Amino acid sequence: MRVAKFGGSSVASASQLKKVADILIRDTERKFVVVSAPGKRFAEDTKVTDLLIQLGNLSNSNEDYRTILESILARFQEILEELFLPTTLVDEVRDKLQSIMDGETVYTHKMDALKATGEDTLAQILSLYLNSLGHPSSYVHPQEAGIIVSDEPGKAQVLEESYERLYRLRDKEGIQVIPGFFGYTKDNKLMAFPRGGSDITGAIVAAGVKADLYENFTDVDSVYCVNPNIVDQPKEIHELTYKEMRELSYAGFSVFHDEALIPAFKAKIPVSIKNTNHPDNRGTMISASRDLTNGPVVGIASDAGFLSIYVSKYLMNREKGFGRHLLQILEEEDISFEHAPSGIDDMSVILRENQLSSEKEAIVLKRIQEELRVDTVTIERGLAMVMIVGEGMNSTIGVTSKASTAFSSAGVNIEMINQGSSEVSMMFGIKEEGIKAAVQSLYQTFFEA
Ligand SMILES: Nc1ncnc2c1ncn2[C@@H]1O[C@H](COP(=O)(O)OP(=O)(O)O)[C@@H](O)[C@H]1O
Numbered sequence: 525m526r527v528a529k530f531g532g533s534s535v536a537s538a539s540q541l542k543k544v545a546d547i548l549i550r551d552t553e554r555k556f557v558v559v560s561a562p563g564k565r566f567a568e569d570t571k572v573t574d575l576l577i578q579l580g581n582l583s584n585s586n587e588d589y590r591t592i593l594e595s596i597l598a599r600f601q602e603i604l605e606e607l608f609l610p611t612t613l614v615d616e617v618r619d620k621l622q623s624i625m626d627g628e629t630v631y632t633h634k635m636d637a638l639k640a641t642g643e644d645t646l647a648q649i650l651s652l653y654l655n656s657l658g659h660p661s662s663y664v665h666p667q668e669a670g671i672i673v674s675d676e677p678g679k680a681q682v683l684e685e686s687y688e689r690l691y692r693l694r695d696k697e698g699i700q701v702i703p704g705f706f707g708y709t710k711d712n713k714l715m716a717f718p719r720g721g722s723d724i725t726g727a728i729v730a731a732g733v734k735a736d737l738y739e740n741f742t743d744v745d746s747v748y749c750v751n752p753n754i755v756d757q758p759k760e761i762h763e764l765t766y767k768e769m770r771e772l773s774y775a776g777f778s779v780f781h782d783e784a785l786i787p788a789f790k791a792k793i794p795v796s797i798k799n800t801n802h803p804d805n806r807g808t809m810i811s812a813s814r815d816l817t818n819g820p821v822v823g824i825a826s827d828a829g830f831l832s833i834y835v836s837k838y839l840m841n842r843e844k845g846f847g848r849h850l851l852q853i854l855e856e857e858d859i860s861f862e863h864a865p866s867g868i869d870d871m872s873v874i875l876r877e878n879q880l881s882s883e884k885e886a887i888v889l890k891r892i893q894e895e896l897r898v899d900t901v902t903i904e905r906g907l908a909m910v911m912i913v914g915e916g917m918n919s920t921i922g923v924t925s926k927a928s929t930a931f932s933s934a935g936v937n938i939e940m941i942n943q944g945s946s947e948v949s950m951m952f953g954i955k956e957e958g959i960k961a962a963v964q965s966l967y968q969t970f971f972e973a
């Protein structure tokens with residue numbers, strides 16, 4: 525039994541949905557389907573989720589949202605018409621969006637409820653379409669499926685009890701279509717996962733129903749060893765371990781959500797990344813182990829939007845509780861951190877830039893100065909993290925020196941190295957403007973030399 529998740533690009537239009545139906549019909553093992561909201565049909569297009577967020581923002585600021593609302597409804601209308609399905613669903617969606625914006629109490633978190641409407645509507649459309657083709661299918665709402673999550677709007681996390689509830693879905697007949705991207709709290713509040721979170725729903729459903737395989741259908745033939753938007757036609761990766769994929773996704777391989785690896789990993793379900801447009805291509809298989817035949821480095825990921833808080837204080841190494849106190853200040857200001865490399869008299873804390881608004885920055889700087897009596901505290905924005913990943917990499921001599929040479933030949937200064945805390949990755953902090961040159965040079969060094 526398999527779970528197939530189709531991303532936004534795979535359900536962006538009626539012609540894409542026809543490919544989805546073909547894939548499902550071809551293999552009766554595909555009993556569970558998780559879908560995203562319609563994504564981009566062409567490069568300059570806007571994802572339905574982004575339109576829904578714009579709708580929410582306009583409504584919150586009491587601005588005219590009619591044009592956006594109509595363009596959202598038009599996306600669904602067009603799909604329904606081209607699939608020869610009744611368009612009555614469009615009126616239901618209009619009423620629903622309107623009632624969310626009017627603040628009906630059932631939708632406690634307005635933005636989450638609006639965002640969820642994209643996947644919720646698409647799941648209903650796909651189920652209607654499969655039935656119209658003569659393949660029995662049912663739409664299963666996440667609440668009915670039993671996807672129970674924490675009360676964290678826009679960043680919900682699944683609760684353990686969901687898995688047992690989901691297991692009951694195994695007995696249902698036909699293809700079950702579940703919308704991705706959201707679940708419900710114990711007290712029935714709709715909560716969305718982080719952006720890109722339909723991958724997470726797919727992994728949760730796969731773990732819950734104890735699937736043999738979780739297939740993640742997208743718009744690329746495989747996971748490539750670098751982001752294809754940085755290097756043209758990079759090499760494909762056919763096998764990855766959970767650990768490798770988790771690190772690569774975290775560090776910028778947006779093809780699969782990093783938080784989707786854990787449920788699959790815990791339940792030991794292999795994940796297959798496939799292209800909806802070329803479903804017969806091999807794709808990428810992610811599992812607990814792989815043959816270590818293709819060199820120590822399997823992928824190079826990069827992500828921008830980080831900042832570093834640098835503090836120095838003479839004899840910091842002898843001051844008990846310094847690190848704890850620094851991190852406690854961040855905790856008390858509701859800021860999460862990503863990395864914290866340290867030296868004898870200094871320590872840096874790396875955060876995502878969106879964690880620290882300019883108001884919060886002033887508060888944090890003041891608190892660090894006053895409470896920790898540091899010699900220096902500075903904040904550097906505009907940083908990027910470049911991660912090279914591979915099982916066995918840290919036990920291979922010379923990887924760091926090859927990587928450093930690649931950075932220097934690209935003319936990119938390394939601001940920070942974090943090596944060794946993870947068994948499978950090495951991370952370099954650089955200035956954002958160096959990303960492209962650094963990744964291209966690393967690609968040449970590890971994959972083309
Ligand atoms: N290393 C990588 N390998 C493959 N795709 C990548 C990689 N890094 C970034 N991507 C991007 O991820 C995209 C697919 O992910 P996403 O847009 O979330 O798809 P979907 O619409 O299926 O959810 C690709 O089109 C590609 O631009």
Ligand SMILES: N[C@@H](CC(=O)OP(=O)(O)O)C(=O)O
Nearest residue numbers: 531532560573719720721722
């Ligand atoms: N539609 C949501 C969730 C998602 O997973 O989308 P996609 O499969 O297009 O990445 C988003 O855009 O964030």
